[in-house]
Amino acid sequence: xxxxxxxxxxxxxxxxxxxxxxxxxxxxxxxxxxxxxxxxxxxxxxxxxxxxxxxxxxxxxxxxxxxxxxxxxxxxxxxxxxxxxxxxxxxxxxxxxxxxxxxxxxxxxxxxxxxxxxxxxxxxxxxxxxxxxxxxxxxxxxxxxxxxxxxxxxxxxxxxxxxxxxxxxxxxxxxxxxxxxxxxxxxxxxxxxxxxxxxxxxxxxxxxxxxxxxxxxxxxxxxxxxxxxxxxxxxxxxxxxxxxxxxxxxxxxxxxxxxxxxxxxxxxxxxxxxxxxxxxxxx
Amino acid sequence: xxxxxxxxxxxxxxxxxxxxxxxxxxxxxxxxxxxxxxxxxxxxxxxxxxxxxxxxxxxxxxxxxxxxxxxxxxxxxxxxxxxxxxxxxxxxxxxxxxxxxxxxxxxxxxxxxxxxxxxxxxxxxxxxxxxxxxxxxxxxxxxxxxxxxxxxxxxxxxxxxxxxxxxxxxxxxxxxxxxxxxxxxxxxxxxxxxxxxxxxxxxxxxxxxxxxxxxxxxxxxxxxxxxxxxxxxxxxxxxxxxxxxxxxxxxxxxxxxxxxxxxxxxxxxxxxxxxxxxxxxxx
Numbered sequence: 001x002x003x004x005x006x007x008x009x010x011x012x013x014x015x016x017x018x019x020x021x022x023x024x025x026x027x028x029x030x031x032x033x034x035x036x037x038x039x040x041x042x043x044x045x046x047x048x049x050x051x052x053x054x055x056x057x058x059x060x061x062x063x064x065x066x067x068x069x070x071x072x073x074x075x076x077x078x079x080x081x082x083x084x085x086x087x088x089x090x091x092x093x094x095x096x097x098x099x100x101x102x103x104x105x106x107x108x109x110x111x112x113x114x115x116x117x118x119x120x121x122x123x124x125x126x127x128x129x130x131x132x133x134x135x136x137x138x139x140x141x142x143x144x145x146x147x148x149x150x151x152x153x154x155x156x157x158x159x160x161x162x163x164x165x166x167x168x169x170x171x172x173x174x175x176x177x178x179x180x181x182x183x184x185x186x187x188x189x190x191x192x193x194x195x196x197x198x199x200x201x202x203x204x205x206x207x208x209x210x211x212x213x214x215x216x217x218x219x220x221x222x223x224x225x226x227x228x229x230x231x232x233x234x235x236x237x238x239x240x241x242x243x244x245x246x247x248x249x250x251x252x253x254x255x256x257x258x259x260x261x262x263x264x265x266x267x268x269x270x271x272x273x274x275x276x277x278x279x280x281x282x283x
Numbered sequence: 284x285x286x287x288x289x290x291x292x293x294x295x296x297x298x299x300x301x302x303x304x305x306x307x308x309x310x311x312x313x314x315x316x317x318x319x320x321x322x323x324x325x326x327x328x329x330x331x332x333x334x335x336x337x338x339x340x341x342x343x344x345x346x347x348x349x350x351x352x353x354x355x356x357x358x359x360x361x362x363x364x365x366x367x368x369x370x371x372x373x374x375x376x377x378x379x380x381x382x383x384x385x386x387x388x389x390x391x392x393x394x395x396x397x398x399x400x401x402x403x404x405x406x407x408x409x410x411x412x413x414x415x416x417x418x419x420x421x422x423x424x425x426x427x428x429x430x431x432x433x434x435x436x437x438x439x440x441x442x443x444x445x446x447x448x449x450x451x452x453x454x455x456x457x458x459x460x461x462x463x464x465x466x467x468x469x470x471x472x473x474x475x476x477x478x479x480x481x482x483x484x485x486x487x488x489x490x491x492x493x494x495x496x497x498x499x500x501x502x503x504x505x506x507x508x509x510x511x512x513x514x515x516x517x518x519x520x521x522x523x524x525x526x527x528x529x530x531x532x533x534x535x536x537x538x539x540x541x542x543x544x545x546x547x548x549x550x551x552x553x554x555x556x557x558x559x560x561x562x563x564x565x566x
Contacts, residue, residue: 083490107462161448161451164447165447165467167447168447170444171467179388183470184448184453184454186458186467187463187464188465196479200475201471
């Protein structure tokens with residue numbers, strides 16, 4: 001996977017399904033790229049032999065990418081904040097660390113902006129996953145089923161809640177049913193939230209015959225949309241069904257759909273709607 | 284419990300421990316009061332024979348309170364939004380319902396403000412529980428243990444999150460550890476959130492030897508503080524300990540401590556701090 005041309009692409013892969021999807025799409029189009037992963041966060045990319053890097057040696061890693069002809073970088077998949085081994089830090093990376101650690105104090109969004117800044121100052125453009133695979137991020141419209149008027153109101157309320165949360169750099173999701181907020185996403189993520197709603201939410205809806213509720217996902221208002229977009233997949237649909245929800249809505253253009261066909265099939269089988277909602281939609 | 288004087292007090296009791304505490308304090312001081320409960324939401328007040336009312340007949344209930352000499356009302360304890368039986372609504376209550384149902388569409392805070400408005404227009408002053416029992420709501424200070432600097436930062440971050448949530452009329456609590464938001468309170472409440480942190484949160488703290496995290500509670504910024512203040516009790520302390528937290532912080536003057544001595548004993552036994560935090564505290 002080396003030998004990239006001088007506008008070469010690197011896929012810096014974390015955990016989850018997205019890196020494998022992107023690598024597969026690039027391979028299918030016979031586009032060369034460099035695959036890299038952070039030590040401790042193995043990327044699930046079948047058959048690939050990734051470059052491994054450590055945050056403690058970020059500066060030489062960036063130089064290595066440049067030497068391989070890389071000029072564009074996609075940061076895809078999840079990583080957690082790594083613990084640093086001070087004895088492994090080289091001098092060039094040490095010079096970068098004060099900015100990184102200061103940003104980490106200020107939250108996830110600031111950390112990602114700082115990381116993007118470090119790449120770009122070296123001449124490495126950071127591009128979003130949809131630059132590689134545009135169909136990952138659906139535009140506005142219904143992908144499956146149709147929300148009722150009550151579902152649309154629940155989606156609008158959930159969108160307001162997610163926006164308020166994003167302003168304090170928390171979560172990218174919420175569940176609302178009949179106007180009531182059943183759950184708010186925090187560090188454990190969407191799947192954990194939906195499992196919790198499945199376990200606790202049934203008795204909380206005031207009208208048992210009323211609206212069943214909506215999972216809503218959106219990027220945080222302040223986040224850089226080239227990285228860390230929220231993602232949905234067929235597993236999210238299955239969990240939303242188990243949580244007794246009417247469907248899933250998300251900010252059109254701001255959420256990655258991993259395996260859209262699989263999501264639609266799962267939603268149609270379970271009778272859920274899937275709605276890429278125009279954020280300007282008043283209700 | 285009838286025969287109240289003409290500035291008589293009514294305790295409108297929902298579920299939970301608060302009504303029984305207030306009734307006990309009033310009885311201990313030999314202060315007469317009228318006890319009332321909403322049908323379907325039995326108040327745990329030992330030995331008392333409450334008036335029962337239905338939302339469908341709210342107007343005659345308010346007239347009944349006035350006829351009994353009641354002029355001040357405490358709304359204490361929890362209720363859920365009731366389902367209405369249209370055939371049971373009397374004409375005077377029917378005239379009030381459009382305002383109530385409109386408020387219910389706008390959320391919990393609006394609903395409570397509307398309810399308070401209905402009482403006050405009839406000449407019934409709504410007072411807070413601390414008007415009956417001032418020691419329920421501690422002022423700023425430490426009640427047990429002492430937060431570290433990291434705990435204070437976690438409390439400050441959690442306070443910002445709770446304030447952002449309150450602006451969209453959601454929850455009154457959050458759990459933050461090492462700057463990361465482990466959980467956000469929604470409809471299921473504080474206990475459910477803490478149980479969830481106990482089940483999921485251990486592996487989420489980046490530094491296993493670092494700050495263990497803080498539960499923070501505060502009223503919503505827009506809420507009327509005479510009703511629906513968040514409450515803590517010894518059970519909250521026990522759950523926070525099981526969730527592996529360092530302690531509990533809350534907005535001084537804005538949170539009810541049910542059984543303060545029991546909370547302090549539980550916190551000291553478990554090594555947790557209890558901190559009524561000045562909301563102006565920068566960190």
